[in-house]
Amino acid sequence: xxxxxxxxxxxxxxxxxxxxxxxxxxxxxxxxxxxxxxxxxxxxxxxxxxxxxxxxxxxxxxxxxxxxxxxxxxxxxxxxxxxxxxxxxxxxxxxxxxxxxxxxxxxxxxxxxxxxxxxxxxxxxxxxxxxxxxxxxxxxxxxxxxxxxxxxxxxxxxxxxxxxxxxxxxxxxxxxxxxxxxxxxxxxxxxxxxxxxxxxxxxxxxxxxxxxxxxxxxxxxxxxxxxxxxxxxxxxxxxxxxxxxxxxxxxxxxxxxxxxxxxxxxxxxxxxxxxxxxxxxxxxxxxxxxxxxxxxxxxxxxxxxxxxxxxxxxxxxxxxxxxxxxxxxxxxxxxxx
Amino acid sequence: xxxxxxxxxxxxxxxxxxxxxxxxxxxxxxxxxxxxxxxxxxxxxxxxxxxxxxxxxxxxxxxxxxxxxxxxxxxxxxxxxxxxxxxxxxxxxxxxxxxxxxxxxxxxxxxxxxxxxxxxxxxxxxxxxxxxxxxxxxxxxxxxxxxxxxxxxxxxxxxxxxxxxxxxxxxxxxxxxxxxxxxxxxxxxxxxxxxxxxxxxxxxxxxxxxxxxxxxxxxxxxxxxxxxxxxxxxxxxxxxxxxxxxxxxxxxxxxxxxxxxxxxxxxxxxxxxxxxxxxxxxxxxxx
Numbered sequence: 001x002x003x004x005x006x007x008x009x010x011x012x013x014x015x016x017x018x019x020x021x022x023x024x025x026x027x028x029x030x031x032x033x034x035x036x037x038x039x040x041x042x043x044x045x046x047x048x049x050x051x052x053x054x055x056x057x058x059x060x061x062x063x064x065x066x067x068x069x070x071x072x073x074x075x076x077x078x079x080x081x082x083x084x085x086x087x088x089x090x091x092x093x094x095x096x097x098x099x100x101x102x103x104x105x106x107x108x109x110x111x112x113x114x115x116x117x118x119x120x121x122x123x124x125x126x127x128x129x130x131x132x133x134x135x136x137x138x139x140x141x142x143x144x145x146x147x148x149x150x151x152x153x154x155x156x157x158x159x160x161x162x163x164x165x166x167x168x169x170x171x172x173x174x175x176x177x178x179x180x181x182x183x184x185x186x187x188x189x190x191x192x193x194x195x196x197x198x199x200x201x202x203x204x205x206x207x208x209x210x211x212x213x214x215x216x217x218x219x220x221x222x223x224x225x226x227x228x229x230x231x232x233x234x235x236x237x238x239x240x241x242x243x244x245x246x247x248x249x250x251x252x253x254x255x256x257x258x259x260x261x262x263x264x265x266x267x268x269x270x271x272x273x274x275x276x277x278x279x280x281x282x283x284x285x286x287x288x289x290x291x292x293x294x295x296x297x298x299x300x301x302x303x304x305x306x307x308x309x310x311x312x313x314x315x316x317x318x319x320x321x322x323x324x325x326x327x328x329x330x331x332x333x334x335x336x337x
Numbered sequence: 338x339x340x341x342x343x344x345x346x347x348x349x350x351x352x353x354x355x356x357x358x359x360x361x362x363x364x365x366x367x368x369x370x371x372x373x374x375x376x377x378x379x380x381x382x383x384x385x386x387x388x389x390x391x392x393x394x395x396x397x398x399x400x401x402x403x404x405x406x407x408x409x410x411x412x413x414x415x416x417x418x419x420x421x422x423x424x425x426x427x428x429x430x431x432x433x434x435x436x437x438x439x440x441x442x443x444x445x446x447x448x449x450x451x452x453x454x455x456x457x458x459x460x461x462x463x464x465x466x467x468x469x470x471x472x473x474x475x476x477x478x479x480x481x482x483x484x485x486x487x488x489x490x491x492x493x494x495x496x497x498x499x500x501x502x503x504x505x506x507x508x509x510x511x512x513x514x515x516x517x518x519x520x521x522x523x524x525x526x527x528x529x530x531x532x533x534x535x536x537x538x539x540x541x542x543x544x545x546x547x548x549x550x551x552x553x554x555x556x557x558x559x560x561x562x563x564x565x566x567x568x569x570x571x572x573x574x575x576x577x578x579x580x581x582x583x584x585x586x587x588x589x590x591x592x593x594x595x596x597x598x599x600x601x602x603x604x605x606x607x608x609x610x611x612x613x614x615x616x617x618x619x620x621x622x623x624x
Contacts, residue, residue: 049525050522050525050526069525070526071529071530076527077523079522079523083520083522083523085523085524085537087542096524096527096529096537097527100527100528100533101528144527145527148528
């Protein structure tokens with residue numbers, strides 16, 4: 001339904017997008033996942049028409065909309081800071097796009113009521129945006145964006161400003177909304193957990209390029225690159241370690257922390273020698289870090305219960321099941337996430 | 338207890354000078370003027386203690402009503418043109434990159450380094466018969482003889498607009514600069530054309546600036562008598578000129594006082610409507 005063809009964009013000679021191509025199907029929930037500065041917001045703004053690409057084309061339903069004004073695109077945006085009109089009440093905000101299109105008054109009233117009910121804000125129709133909490137503003141912004149039934153809804157880190165509790169709740173609601181409305185969502189976030197929870201498909205962005213696109217399980221279980229492996233589910237990248245699987249020189253292995261086993265030295269334990277460096281609580285589990293004597297690399301294990309006897313400074317064997325090794329392209333040596 | 342008492346005394350001592358200042362220099366003269374407007378002028382000089390309403394009845398004479406009418410009309414024209422020229426200027430200035438905003442602000446401020454009186458004399462050179470304006474128009478073949486614009490109503494209007502335009506630009510700018518431009522993007526995203534987005538979002542949100550700009554131009558334009566003096570000669574007489582003339586030449590102080598009271602009532606009414614319309618007690622960019 002939406003197709004981006006090798007979009008590039010630079011601001012003041014700084015390249016932000018280096019050829020982004022992406023296809024979004026009707027009714028699909030796709031997430032652009034990446035750290036700040038990777039170009040995800042710029043991509044969204046180009047789809048909305050708020051920014052012009054330097055090269056590349058944007059197609060919506062096979063129609064080239066690259067040069068179409070934002071108001072003529074059947075695409076709406078939920079802005080990061082909500083961008084509610086401060087001089088209009090909730091009702092007027094939500095009905096804005098219908099008034100612009102000169103829809104009949106009675107119909108506007110009905111559709112505003114429906115849209116507010118959809119986001120459970122029908123009791124707040126007469127409030128001003130300044131009188132609402134962050135989560136409520138968020139709902140109003142969503143109602144305002146979906147009321148005109150666009151083909152595509154763009155959401156720019158819509159839950160970024162909310163606390164964790166509310167964020168979890170809104171994730172579920174957004175997912176429900178998307179299913180009820182049948183509109184395609186392009187969702188931006190830097191939170192991998194959010195991306196894994198909500199998306200049909202995830203596109204991991206880095207340095208103005210899509211590094212990998214696939215379903216949540218594809219991205220998690222079969223990352224192409226060490227960057228994706230680390231960014232999604234923070235896998236251990238084990239460079240210079242003998243692997244079971246065959247590898248080319250610019251490849252390395254990644255092992256999820258839940259597959260890393262740490263054992264105290266004993267006669268029947270095997271693995272690579274290492275020293276425990278850190279032990280932290282993470283919910284019902286412990287996260288234990290160890291440094292490999294072989295390469296000095298840090299590995300994290302999250303499969304130990306809180307009763308684990310391991311203590312920092314202790315010598316351990318580090319091991320993992322050969323089946324849990326993932327061969328990835330090594331492309332992010334030492335880069336901060 | 339003692340400490341509280343001392344604090345209280347200190348607080349009174351701190352605000353007392355302000356009260357004295359206000360009473361002595363603002364409330365006092367106002368009351369003096371109000372009282373004087375009901376008194377009778379003495380034959381030769383000063384005032385007598387006799388009470389009368391004659392000064393106010395005097396204002397109802399056609400000559401003076403005409404003066405008020407002319408002043409109000411000029412104030413409206415001045416305000417209208419400062420809005421038309423100043424609103425876009427202030428609005429687009431706020432959209433410039435910060436460096437250019439600073440430069441524009443400098444351009445607005447620089448004229449104030451020279452006395453406004455001097456700058457008004459500058460306009461004489463422009464407007465006088467065969468002055469710069471005439472020379473340019475005739476050289477371009479637009480007119481074939483001097484327009485003789487000096488000492489006309491339009492010349493005074495131009496002078497007023499010129500003198501008050503910076504205030505309008507500044508107050509609109511102050512409003513527009515604070516505005517969140519993402520709101521305009523949101524409006525465009527929701528289907529509004531550039532113009533619709535301006536009408537429904539930018540304009541309402543910069544209204545406070547526009548309102549204070551109007552107050553800042555309308556009220557002074559009723560009183561800037563020296564502009565009418567310099568560019569209007571004796572042909573354009575405004576309330577300000579009338580008051581000055583009654584005070585300095587005719588020495589009819591009570592009548593001048595009555596004229597001032599009416600002028601003040603008019604401005605107060607205007608401010609009242611301003612507050613009604615803008616739902617605000619503040620003057621944007623001033624407070």
